Amino acid sequence: MKRDLQPDPNDLIATEIDHLRELLAQGQGKRARRLLKKMHPAKIASLLETLTPAQRVAAWHQVEARTEDKVRAHLSATLRARLARDLEIEAAAESDPDSRHLDGPPEDEPETQLRLVLEALEEGKLKRIARLFRKLHPARIAGLLESLPATERAAAWDMIDGERTAKVLRHLQEEVRRRLAAEMDLDHLVEAARGLEPDDLVDLIQDLPMATGRQILEAMDRRERERLQSMLSYPEDSAGGLMNMDQIAVRANIRVGTLLRYLRLREDLPPNTDKFFVIDRKQHYQGVLRTRRVLTARPETLVSELMETDFEPVPADQPSDAVARRFEEEDLSSAPVVDADGRLLGRITVDDVVDVIREQAAHAIMGMAGLDEETDMFAPVLASSRRRAVWLGINLITAFLAAWVIGLFEGTLQQVVALAVLMPIVASMGGIAGSQTLTLVIRGLATGQLGGGNTRILLLKEAGIGLLNGLLWALVVAALAILWFGDWAIGGIIAVAILLNLLCAALSGVAIPLLMRRFGIDPALAGSVVLTTVTDIVGFFAFLGLATVVLL
Amino acid sequence: MKRDLQPDPNDLIATEIDHLRELLAQGQGKRARRLLKKMHPAKIASLLETLTPAQRVAAWHQVEARTEDKVRAHLSATLRARLARDLEIEAAAESDPDSRHLDGPPEDEPETQLRLVLEALEEGKLKRIARLFRKLHPARIAGLLESLPATERAAAWDMIDGERTAKVLRHLQEEVRRRLAAEMDLDHLVEAARGLEPDDLVDLIQDLPMATGRQILEAMDRRERERLQSMLSYPEDSAGGLMNMDQIAVRANIRVGTLLRYLRLREDLPPNTDKFFVIDRKQHYQGVLRTRRVLTARPETLVSELMETDFEPVPADQPSDAVARRFEEEDLSSAPVVDADGRLLGRITVDDVVDVIREQAAHAIMGMAGLDEETDMFAPVLASSRRRAVWLGINLITAFLAAWVIGLFEGTLQQVVALAVLMPIVASMGGIAGSQTLTLVIRGLATGQLGGGNTRILLLKEAGIGLLNGLLWALVVAALAILWFGDWAIGGIIAVAILLNLLCAALSGVAIPLLMRRFGIDPALAGSVVLTTVTDIVGFFAFLGLATVVLL
The missing domain is CATH 3.10.580.10 (CBS-domain)
Known part of the structure; x- marks a missing residue:
């Protein structure tokens, strides 16, 4: 139809009203919101004039917080008063203590707040979120936003008052911030950027695509821009990247x-x-x-x-x-x-230092599971899958290495199938013991307490622990294996294999992170994969190799 | 010999001098130090008078920093001057830039400092440590002490100036502090305690044996004691346990x-x-x-x-x-x-909040390896072995559970030995995928961003990731397995098993920490053990079960 390409303005308003009315009737708040977001405040106001009171309140819930005042200015005085009264009545009904959350925890519990936001989103009552946000600290709002999946997050984001946007942005973690900033239009982003402290603004600019960052810089006055540029010249994780310029x-x-x-x-x-x-x-x-x-x-x-x-x-x-x-x-x-x-x-x-410490801690914990880049719990499924696939792929290589070692002893396994049953125990005990040592060493390196002469002492200590625990668990496992399979030889073989693997785990637990660091690899990220590869291979090889020599 | 039981004092001094001279000649600094530590300052002074200059300097190195001044007061004026000169000459020779550390990193690097301390300990030149410590911040001294094994730590500890003992104590981590405090005599401990801020003193008292804590309290004046007692009434990990009373x-x-x-x-x-x-x-x-x-x-x-x-x-x-x-x-x-x-x-x-954050982070990382209690990197071998054995024992139970599942399919394994080769791959991929989800959920719980309505959303997201990565790696592993064993059926079986295990890993990764938290168990501590038990069992059962149905 040609009319759709070159529409008559009046017709279009009529169509939009119909469309909006339809959406609101169907409870399609999200689509109504998207429609309203693209409209000029004056147009929204004229739309509101044509709606029934109930529709009007429903539509109002979908208006962004930052355009609220502008829309209100375009409304007729009577309608403005009417709308205010209707909203008040609704708010009073909602906050009626009899009607909701009688037994629930108080409203200042994070969980309750999150539930309120999710309910409001589901029911399309977005102004309820705006009311909640007005009572909360920007950092708390940031926490709530991070707890929401992408589409819900965008809707809640629009309910933040204009002047608080910057403060919330400052408290958001990098990945979430980047994702929200990418969806904001430039004017909004520049406005928010002006409210940020220089160090936070520098962080934000470093997270954004180059072109957007440059546009923000250009919107600043000259003095501010020069300041920011000099700060941008320092790496993000250096003192220059952390500093502010508000000193006296x-x-x-x-x-x-x-x-x-x-x-x-x-x-x-x-x-x-x-x-x-x-x-x-x-x-x-x-x-x-x-x-x-x-x-x-x-x-x-x-x-x-x-x-x-x-x-x-x-x-x-x-x-x-x-x-x-x-x-x-x-x-x-x-x-x-x-x-x-x-x-x-x-x-x-x-x-800012507290933030650095938190980030380091999160990095260390997430890194161990190959989740270093995944700070947004609700990142899109495809993005998360892709990032995690890398880690699974690396692990697959090491798993195939272990399988290859087992494959060397196919003949032995065929003759003594009990070995196949017991072999994961040897590998698993080595992996656990090794990861204990590894964790200790990684922490020692991170705190700067390891290095410069005491590594040899630690190596001896860990070897001692490996020996003691190796002896203890070798005996326990041997006893259990003998009870299970009634075969003394298998008991002896598994005992020796476990002892060897625990000793080897202690040595690798110390050596692997030290070697990785020497080659400039972060041991917190890849240490455990390399370690379990070693303990798997040594465990399987020792156990099946000994069995081949002794039993065949 | 009766003389040993009731020794003549003069004889004893003579014997002690001989003994000390012998120890110093043999380079047995540690034993000389222990001997000197038990002696009265006046006695040490009279001993020093009888030694040769070289012996005297060597012996002086073993005198505790806090008794130095007292010993010096008992020395004759000439000897005091002589000793001071000899020490100066030695110090000058040591700090001569030509003689040492020409190419090494500067002295304010933690590694260099640690190397200096270890060298000084080895050569028995303990006053060199005292000189270094005088230049360092108490927190840095604490860090160095934590980097030393137990006996070396005690020796270096004695080289701290009396008035700084308290400040260093405050910066030490709990376990190390407890261990050092246990070795201090009560006078020394009370003296150090007086220099601590109330919150740190409360921490220390909570770490010490009841009786020692009570003795410290009794040594305080009444007002201070009442304050401390009111602070002690709050749990260590509450605001009351963190607070100080120095507000205005x-x-x-x-x-x-x-x-x-x-x-x-x-x-x-x-x-x-x-x-x-x-x-x-x-x-x-x-x-x-x-x-x-x-x-x-x-x-x-x-x-x-x-x-x-x-x-x-x-x-x-x-x-x-x-x-x-x-x-x-x-x-x-x-x-x-x-x-x-x-x-x-x-x-x-x-x-104090920064300390809390650091401790939480350390707790989270160490807890994952069952090292929750092990904050002292150089704890005695036996103590460490015992604590780690618990974790290995728990792991052994889960390993035997997995072995039991494999044991159910002994017949199948006997007929198709390729299954034994490939089965660890299925379990391992599930374990890795599950730990990724688990880490994310534990972090979400810790930051308070998970709970109150968004867990269902996260569960769906993680299931989606599990499905995508499951399909991807199922195909890859199937292809590799078919190439390896030339058997299409095995390829199909391992593909289905991996897909199932990755889906199950995603669900358990979300469900296990939530359930644990409901039952009051810290998921950061035991979550990964339970999770890998599930993924091992599901992995082995799916793979070997399917194989039994399809291949036999």
């Missing part, structure tokens, strides 16, 4: 009274300001002045009398895990960041 | 100028003081007053004008992980702790 720098030759007058003019200080930084004329870092010293000093005291010159600044290229370790060891709240010439560039605050 | 509380009706005068009298504030807490006459918490507001306010302003009344205090019985999450979400530096009646009890600071 003072000169050593001013008096506390002068500083206090200046601070009063500022009216507020950036969060986590426990120190001011003392610099010279050429921006060179000279020391720190703790706010608590300012609070307790007389106004006539000079900054130079109160400053500490032995507080080491953080070099901008220091890796973020070293920064985190220092913050943790010295219980810091903030620290100055300097360039190679000792010029003050910015500061790192403890809240 | 103010009344709402005073002026900023008055507060500043009070602060000047104090001269310094506790670390991480970003807020003062406002209380009423009866100690009820009313709100917070941020230090940055004080810095930027005029002196005549009332506290009530600047305070924030909407800052929620932390209930003393709140679990520490909830406290950590709030600090992280709201980027807090400190927060007030109140009792059930809203009375201010103390405050929690971000440095």
